[in-house]
Amino acid sequence: GENVEQHPSTLSVQEGDSAVIKCTYSDSASNYFPWYKQELGKGPQLIIDIRSNVGEKKDQRIAVTLNKTAKHFSLHITETQPEDSAVYFCAASRVNQGGKLIFGQGTELSVKP
Amino acid sequence: DADVTQTPRNRITKTGKRIMLECSQTKGHDRMYWYRQDPGLGLRLIYYSFDVKDINKGEISDGYSVSRQAQAKFSLSLESAIPNQTALYFCATEGQSADTQYFGPGTRLTVL
Numbered sequence: 001g002e003n004v005e006q007h008p009s010t011l012s013v014q015e016g017d018s019a020v021i022k023c024t025y026s027d028s029a030s031n032y033f034p035w036y037k038q039e040l041g042k043g044p045q046l047i048i049d050i051r052s053n054v055g056e057k058k059d060q061r062i063a064v065t066l067n068k069t070a071k072h073f074s075l076h077i078t079e080t081q082p083e084d085s086a087v088y089f090c091a092a093s094r095v096n097q098g099g100k101l102i103f104g105q106g107t108e109l110s111v112k113p
Numbered sequence: 114d115a116d117v118t119q120t121p122r123n124r125i126t127k128t129g130k131r132i133m134l135e136c137s138q139t140k141g142h143d144r145m146y147w148y149r150q151d152p153g154l155g156l157r158l159i160y161y162s163f164d165v166k167d168i169n170k171g172e173i174s175d176g177y178s179v180s181r182q183a184q185a186k187f188s189l190s191l192e193s194a195i196p197n198q199t200a201l202y203f204c205a206t207e208g209q210s211a212d213t214q215y216f217g218p219g220t221r222l223t224v225l
Contacts, residue, residue, distance in 0.1 A: 009153065032212050
């Protein structure tokens, strides 16, 4: 079945550095790729998403890139801050084709002050 | 008030007991989901419902059942809980655009 692989599982950076999390997906028909942030004791929250008709999307310090040929997409966080510390999940789905979100395994990001 | 609520937030129970986890939403969404989260495994889909009369199994439905009592309510039951069902459980809703999912705060379930 469809699956999404996410790396790394843990990531530690110094405040101000950049962080990159990568995901690969198996279903070539996937067309929607969201990223969720889960803070301690809370449910995941959408932080950014990208659809298959664009290659990059940016929102302030976060950006997502998509390479459909290679079937991978990445989350980039610049100028990291301690409040960026959380677990991040990537996901993939076929929007409007009855597809469900398939989640990656999660990345625990720690930003050290 | 939170748009997606889950009760209880924490539950400790014993092997063999029947447990019900409840989810309510005020977003007016038709689509609702139940996920299970385990360390290193991400979020895995247990059951989902696209409207009140629609119930579908996800990838790990064995040992679980659900009830969609109304558009706003979706309950998950463990008929006879076992220790490997110890996990964090999340409910989520999704609108007709079928993209963004909104998650509840989760229920931490421990089966002894």
